[in-house]
Amino acid sequence: MxxxxxxxxxxxxxxxxxxxxxxxxxxxxxxxxxxxxxxxxxxxxxxxxxxxxxxxxxxxxxxxxxxxxxxxxxxxxxxxxxxxxxLPATLRERVPVLEWLMWQMGGFGPMPGQVHHFRAVEAEADRRYGLERYSNETRRLYRVLDTRLSQVEYVAGALSVADFAILGWAWRHERHQVSLDEFPNVKRWYDALFERPGxxxxxxxxxxxxx
CATH class of the missing domain: 3.40.30.10 (Glutaredoxin)
Known part of the structure; x- marks a missing residue:
């Protein structure tokens, strides 16, 4: 099976x-x-x-x-x-996992995805407007994540499915035109996750x- x-x-x-x-x-x-x-x-x-x-x-x-x-x-x-x-068994421990998973699904995915889209738009005016709008929001989300990771080792405290969800998109940070050096806590988290064999x-x- x-x-x-x-x-x-x-x-x-x-x-x-x-x-x-x-x-x-x-x-x-x-x-x-x-x-x-x-x-x-x-x-x-x-x-x-x-x-x-x-x-x-x-x-x-x-x-x-x-x-x-x-x-x-x-x-x-x-x-x-x-x-x-x-995925924690208790509701109190599960809440931050759900919060950060929904944060990724609702923002840290759709917004960087728009950056991917507008980078490929041929019309300069459309590309410039779209990239400015969605790049600014994407960078804001990286700052939110960086602030969170200044307080905890993983986004929900302990390693969880929320980290896997967010990592999938942080993996494309270069396509987002984002350097992780600007977000040291995200970089620490990112590098630590990529040290895991799984x-x-x-x-x-x-x-x-x-x-």
Whole structure:
């Protein structure tokens, strides 16, 4: 029995490969080439109604029945519940994990994603406006994260799925036109996570169909 990870080599995809490696779960990768529109295929739509990667299919789901889970945040929570790892059992300890996971899903992902988009826009006026708007917000979010990490080792105190979620996007900081040297607490956290063998394996696993 293993989990099928339907994904592509993106920040959201890397969140899940890192979590699976850190949790020691067996899994296989099913690439979904989003550059070719494979996310719109009918078979994929059945497990991901929003036509977005990643999605997992767990053949050994609750009560032993198969289950599919879409949306990377939901997948991280599911895997944390399934394994009892990186997701605290008590409500008080779980709250900061949920807060910082939602922070990533609602901001530190959508905003840097807009930076990625506007960097590729050809019209100079449109590109300039979009980059200024979303780069400023992205840098604000890095400052929020840096302030938080000046107070704690990991975003929720102990290492959790929230760290994996945020790391997926911090991994692309160069594309955000952000130097981690400007955010020393983020850099300390980032470097520490990449020293973990599970994180290294999660970023090394092939998530595309490129040669």
């Amino acid at each position: 293993s989990i099928e990870l339907h994904t592509w080599d993106t920040p959201n995809g890397r969140k899940i490969s890192v979590a699976l490696e850190e949790m020691g779960l067996p899994y296989s990768v099913k690439t979904v080439n989003i550059t070719k529109g494979e996310q719109h295929a009918a078979d994929f739509l059945r497990i991901s109604p929003n036509n977005r990667i990643p999605t997992i299919v767990d053949s050994d789901g609750p009560e032993g029945a198969p289950i599919s889970v879409f949306e990377s945040g939901a997948i991280l929570l599911y895997l944390g519940e399934k394994t009892g790892q990186f 994180v290294q394996r999660g970023f090394a696993v092939k998530l595309d169909d490129k040669p």
